[in-house]
Amino acid sequence: MEPHKIPRVDNVRMLDRYNSRNVCMGNLHVTSTHLCFVEHNNNKQTWILYMQITSVEKLPLTTTGSPLQIRCKTFRSVTFVIPRERDCHEVYSALLSLSKPVQVEDLYCFRYTSSDENIPKSAGWNFFDMQAEFQRMRVPNEQWSLKLLNQNYELCSSYPAILFVPATATRSILEGSAKFRSKGRLPVLTYLHKNKAAICRCSQPLSGFNARCLEDEKMLDCVLRTNGANHMVVVDTRPKINAMANRATGKGYENENFYDNIKFHFMGIENIHVMRNSLSKLIECCESRVRLISAFLNGLEVAGWLKHIKSVLDSSLFIAQAIESGVNVLVHCSDGWDRTAQVCSLASILLDPYYRTIQGYQAIIEKDWLNFGHKFSDRLGHLASDPKEISPVFTQFIDCTWQLLQQFPTAFQFNESFLLTIHDHSSSCRYGTFIGNSEKERAELKVKERTYSLWGYMANHMEEYINALYDFKAWNCVLFPNLASQNIRFWRGLFYRFEGGVHPREGIDELLLVTQNHSNSLEQHIKLLNKHHCWQCGDVFCTRCIDKHVALPGHLSQCSLPVCEPCYQKITGTASTES
Template identity: 25%
Template sequence: MLSLGSGGGKQPAKPSFVSYVTPEEINSEKEPPKKERNPDLLPGEVVFCSANPILKYTQDDLSQRGVFGTLVCTNFRVSFISDEAQAEDTTQHFKNKLYGENDIPLMCVDHIYGGYDDKKKMITGPLLKNKYPSKIIVHCKDLRVFQYCLTYTDEKDAKKIFQGVVHHCLESKSLKCVFAFSYRAHKAEMQRKWRTVMFDSIDDWNQEMKRTKGTCKLVTENQSFELFERLPQYFIVPATVTEEDFQTAKKFNGKGLPIWCWSHHSGCALFKTATLPLMQEDALSQAYMEKMLTAVAQNHLYSVKTEDLGDTLPSLQEVQLSYSKFKQFFLIDNSTEFWMSDVKWFSSLENTGWLDIIRQCLQKAMEVVECLEKENTNVLIMEEEGLDLCCVISSLVQLMLDPYYRTLAGFQSLVQKEWIAGGHNFQDRCSHLHHKDKELQAPVFLLFLECVWQLLQQHSPAFQFSETYLTVLSDSVHVPVFSTFLFNSAQQRVHMITAESPHTQRGPLNCPTVWDWSVQFDSKAQEFFINPLYTEKPRVEKSTKKSHRPKHTRQLSLPSSAFKTPPKKGFFKEETDSLKKMLRVKRLSRWMLSPDAMPQASAHEFYEAWQRRPLDYHGMVLPRLDGPAVRLWMQRYLRWIPESQILGGGGVALTSRLTELQGEVRELLRRLEHQGRGLQHTDHHHTALALQPPLPPHPLLPRGRLSSSYPFTSIRNWSYKPVIPTSMLQSLQSLTDPDIMADKEDEFTETISLV
């Protein structure tokens, strides 16, 4: 209350005015200086629109604090350039050369929301005139969240930048509008140390067939895609498939034709195919399918097992719906929202079903591995198009059985073979062009990377690449610079890369592949891609190479004698007493007749038998699926949330300590070997460690306390707030409230007496 006067001798009244405006808000009311700046543009990058001043909010709380700067929209990205002088971070070794921490590639934008007072509305199309929000909230596909305030911007500039961002990020566009067609950088030669087999030539396929000792044949008649539009230029089929079969398959656009994926050292092989439409019930289609199954069976022991993945795995719509629910827990606008979601967080994640889909894919891949490894039978997996879940399962099977694909160069070659040359629909599945057909969208490739990460975190010494590599690869899918993940088919890729542009003088598309990592990172940053715990294969002395070996010398997995069963030479015939009758049912074999009983029990026995074998990281690796074995990929999903980071802990600290221990063990064994005693009593695994060189210093593990999200975060991005969950805050509040304490006095007394 204000005083009316000061009586004689009385003290002057104290002012009673209280300000409810924070100093930050007082300062922000001042009109900031208007000075527009542009980012360092890439070759071929053009600025569409810009606005200044724009306030970029911080993510720490609801106080609406931030920094002023210029918001720019180009044909490559949405970029924010701060007006404040940024101090150079000399400790940052992991920096992308194409875009910075305040840049959003246009293909990386997932959703845009408009802020109207305290409400948030998703922007789905052009708005009415004069209905522009005061805030723009951008959710990215790499799970970053950006908030821009338009309050301090001139109305004309605010409308212009809002229209520009919405139009170039969300509106449907043609493929020629993607920045890759404007990028004018010189195409650098790929680094030889991580040479990737591109599978775009006859030699690449012949070398792969020779490496795996396959007995199939290479098809080269599809170079111009006149034979099959949906199949790549070069592919491999069973040796008994004839030219007449190709002509029949041409009537079905290549569907039903078994495409070779990989050969086991025992002689059996893995194939994949697209199923014929359900209405194809005529005699021609049945005879065609019968002949294709016979061709697969004749590859080895006249045996084959088939599996329709559409019957036993979730549909693409279910995958998309599950991931859409899952990612919402990581698209956090501010720290308050993060703590509010703390209650039942893990159970909520589980209810989305995303982790269960990962578990199902790993389970299915392990069942295929069991058929190849234990039963020595050919396997034919199929789905509607043969380009989605078939790619996931076939790639996982090869990772589990073939150690070459667990190296960095081998893994990149696997992606090239099964996904790029195989014709996965990256353009539609990843929504690169923002088409409105939601049924075509599904994060299938991300699902595969999730499964690979589960194998990596369970069997880290078996993989040469790190989880940072997988995280960067998942981000690179949405960078519109590379041709690798840009197209829907091999035919579209070849046509768009070689065809002349009718509108410009640029000529054919000349952009790098994503495997040329020097475009994004320098040599020091690329060292983060290497797993420091990887166990190199020991070099065998020349004197031991002359020892007798069995016929198949490529030791990709455990000796088949561990699971030896009588070969089922008549399996295919016994299963197909009446092949025409069998073809009328959806499932072509009795492999998965009891999905709730036999397969899980059989897979468990197979896993237990594998665990009893000697440790061999260059043999077969199988995933654990029970209990909490399937975990959350924390680096990818929590790296942008400061409150979730563990200072000095997490996987980085664990990897650092394991690396030190592994180095000490190697040094001790090396000393024992030098002294000539004790080494003969060590087992095979210790001998392999002793023969390896000492672990070199690794930039992934520098000294000091690091964040669990390293190398994607730095100290200046950390939040120093007390990390107290919401539930604990409520408990502390109840303990400090006298009224609540009085009501719960009896309860506390009873609890103490029980203790």
């Protein structure tokens, strides 16, 4: 990556979006990895990581200089006014280059070095093991077996090397089914419930209007026969009209006349382009200077973001209910790496309490998102590539999880801060965890050897992510959320967290969390005081200097209490014998 031409610009103004009179003066520093604004008055610093910049826009000239607006993937929006237009253009050009590297080797993770010596580069990379995760679900077994057909990623380049499929599926059935599925993404197991009902995932069939594949039909029959149900459910997460349009390109969906004992359902989740536009409108609504609640609510409705969140959750609940009733479910969308990842992982979270723990949630991201080929680099815009591939698919998954956390505040081991950390670092490129579009690409890039893992960093800050209200025993069961429209909430903590204005009143669940954390802190403080402060004079001492105990005159308790050496001498009238 070429070095930037302009390292610093003086006398830059940082604007407050809601109060034009509230302007901060300072210097703007263009470093190799961050943009840093240092205020003149108090040296307060505002850091913006280049990899988290979504867009840079030069606004019309003003009498005070050239405005430059920066929007981030963390939903921060900052406007700087640079005195000279030439300096503004140089900063603008530098940010465009630094925020959108062309080569994957220029990503931040390949240069980042942790300042924490307690976190080695290897930390976190080996916490998840695909075979161990399926063994937790008691797979392999008589119905499901492990196959190594994709060990070199030849059967399907976007699938993991290890696949779990029906034990009765032969090699010819697997290979034939893969050829009949878009991108070779044949039906495979992703979750087995304790009642033996399975969630399987794949991509759309290459069926066109009338094409069929006997191997693929046999494959679905093998899936059906892994449990005792007389039918299975095939969930196409797309709107039906979209799936029908794909038939014209030789793709489409399963013809129920060719597949025995399946019940087909369309879920109506929109595609990546609709979701990208929805998020764009939501950001526009959040950045509006009109401070009327009616205008905000109207903008929120026009954006349709909450409607899409509800659609994803509705589909996930449908799958969870089918699994709970003992019926196998096969899920796909178009290519099986966006909407399929969303609903398979969320349905598993509803079904399995393990995935509501910190380790379990990280495991389901590894399994259903990273190993099964969600295109993180494309969807999050890590590199300068096709902007039409960018879409907030993973952001929606995190938002959906937060919605569940609001309805079941004691059912999750983690808190909002945990979700925000994962969301932010999925796009920061500081860690190699979310780099690349598949397990194969990450193996080729050798991210485990060359970069730090996000999970290693988070393991070292675990106390920040613990939900104080978590009660595993009370929620060791399937969750059935109420998905009425009024229960789908706008996540202020994600979309408005960088705003300095007046915020709405905290919800009771948020208040309880804060109160519980504060109470825990007070309890720890009391323990510290009981151990280290002198009960006579009140001063605080180290353990070595407060090793005397004596009953205090006039104290209600006649028990011996810890006191310092001088107080001990006054009370007992003795001198220290220590030299």
